[in-house]
Amino acid sequence: MSQIFSSQITAIIIDDDKGITTVFREYLQIHGIATLGVGHDGKSVVELYQKTKPDIVFLDVIMPDYDGFYGLEKIKQFDPNARIIMVTADLTQETHDRLMSLGANMIIHKPFEIEEIIMALNRITQLEVVN
Amino acid sequence: MKSEQVFDLESQRVLLQDMNIRLKQSFQIAHQPLQKLEQQRYSHESKTNSTYQNTLISRKHRRRTFLGILIIVPILLVSVFSSDLTSSFVNDNDVMKSGYVIQNLKGDTIDTFHSWDIPKERTLYIDIVNPTVIDNDKVQIIRDAILSEKTVSLDDSLFHKAISGSQSTYFLGWGGALKQASQTPTKFTIPTSFSINEGSTNGDITIILSTLESPDGYSGFTRSVVENNQILKSTITIYKADQLSSAELETITRHEFGHAVGLIHSSDPYDLMHSTIETNYPFISNCDISAITHLYDGNANDKAVCEI
Numbered sequence: 001m002s003q004i005f006s007s008q009i010t011a012i013i014i015d016d017d018k019g020i021t022t023v024f025r026e027y028l029q030i031h032g033i034a035t036l037g038v039g040h041d042g043k044s045v046v047e048l049y050q051k052t053k054p055d056i057v058f059l060d061v062i063m064p065d066y067d068g069f070y071g072l073e074k075i076k077q078f079d080p081n082a083r084i085i086m087v088t089a090d091l092t093q094e095t096h097d098r099l100m101s102l103g104a105n106m107i108i109h110k111p112f113e114i115e116e117i118i119m120a121l122n123r124i125t126q127l128e129v130v131n
Numbered sequence: 132m133k134s135e136q137v138f139d140l141e142s143q144r145v146l147l148q149d150m151n152i153r154l155k156q157s158f159q160i161a162h163q164p165l166q167k168l169e170q171q172r173y174s175h176e177s178k179t180n181s182t183y184q185n186t187l188i189s190r191k192h193r194r195r196t197f198l199g200i201l202i203i204v205p206i207l208l209v210s211v212f213s214s215d216l217t218s219s220f221v222n223d224n225d226v227m228k229s230g231y232v233i234q235n236l237k238g239d240t241i242d243t244f245h246s247w248d249i250p251k252e253r254t255l256y257i258d259i260v261n262p263t264v265i266d267n268d269k270v271q272i273i274r275d276a277i278l279s280e281k282t283v284s285l286d287d288s289l290f291h292k293a294i295s296g297s298q299s300t301y302f303l304g305w306g307g308a309l310k311q312a313s314q315t316p317t318k319f320t321i322p323t324s325f326s327i328n329e330g331s332t333n334g335d336i337t338i339i340l341s342t343l344e345s346p347d348g349y350s351g352f353t354r355s356v357v358e359n360n361q362i363l364k365s366t367i368t369i370y371k372a373d374q375l376s377s378a379e380l381e382t383i384t385r386h387e388f389g390h391a392v393g394l395i396h397s398s399d400p401y402d403l404m405h406s407t408i409e410t411n412y413p414f415i416s417n418c419d420i421s422a423i424t425h426l427y428d429g430n431a432n433d434k435a436v437c438e439i
Contacts, residue, residue: 110141
């Protein structure tokens with residue numbers, strides 16, 4: 001099994017809410033994306049990224065201590081090509097601009113709109129199928 | 132922070148709702164064969180019960196039926212005779228066969244996705260993961276579907292494109308097809324050099340031979356990672372690879388590799404790149420080749436029209 005999943009699209013999820021990470025992990029699995037790791041603050045994401053080298057990072061913005069801005073900045077310093085999707089309930093233009101200036105590849109807003117999630121997944125992993 | 136908890140809960144609800152829908156759909160697909168068997172069993176049981184009841188009824192009412200027959204037979208004779216009179220004006224519709232051919236003058240289309248953007252002469256590395264689940268002959272079939280430059284000429288009437296007599300050339304592998312496509316100058320380099328390795332997972336294109344069944348009922352599935360409008364990596368999963376015949380494996384590989392190089396689906400049901408493979412001749416057509424040149428000439432997310 002590990003061999004089968006080793007070259008699938010891979011992701012890590014960072015959110016201080018453990019409920020979100022659990023459900024989101026299951027959701028990604030249904031869409032064929034393997035979650036290599038889960039973290040709960042902006043500091044652990046950097047270590048997690050260096051360790052797992054995922055294709056995509058889902059990173060919450062508002063977290064205690066080390067927030068998503070910190071995590072985003074550090075990952076981009078380590079790997080400017082990292083694909084990072086920021087997840088936030090903060091709709092302000094200021095936050096949007098700051099995230100984009102730090103190199104966020106996409107921003108998803110909470111509460112999720114399912115179309116927004118699917119669009120995000122499709123933009124990063126184009127799914128082609130045959131019966 | 133507290134207000135975000137509400138958003139988190141609402142987000143979880145949205146995800147769970149969508150997961151529920153998807154799992155229900157998968158469940159229904161998985162249980163379709165079972166439902167058919169149930170229906171067949173029910174139908175068989177109904178017939179058996181009906182026969183048994185008829186037997187009982189006929190025993191019980193044999194005498195009454197016999198009298199009934201005496202009355203009904205003359206009536207039937209009259210009605211048969213009268214229907215015989217009218218039979219010369221009425222067609223027997225029990226067995227009707229119809230056939231038709233539509234020649235699409237506009238031409239079918241193939242949707243294009245994104246192209247690879249590689250330097251000239253760059254080799255694309257292809258990995259086959261889990262090659263041990265199939266025998267070596269079948270691994271060779273996968274290699275051929277990708278690398279072969281062999282062609283076959285087939286009568287156009289087989290594809291409902293024209294009446295018999297005219298022929299078209301089809302490629303058996305993408306190696307030859309892509310070389311043919313690269314004869315036309317394009318904005319981006321069409322990949323023509325491939326190296327296939329077994330067991331590794333670091334290549335540009337990975338082919339996973341899975342022994343598992345697709346939860347969505349697919350035979351093959353290709354994912355491509357795209358950034359800045361170019362494909363960076365493609366992963367093909369072939370489901371139940373250990374149970375596929377050589378022909379099935381060859382067809383699925385050929386179709387999925389078409390996705391891996393940037394094509395989506397054809398509107399032509401007789402084309403290799405149609406979403407469901409219905410053709411008996413699943414080879415790479417001139418239409419697939421012209422879609423590749425169209426795509427690599429800078430026409431991503433577009434429709435390539437197949438000229439007849």
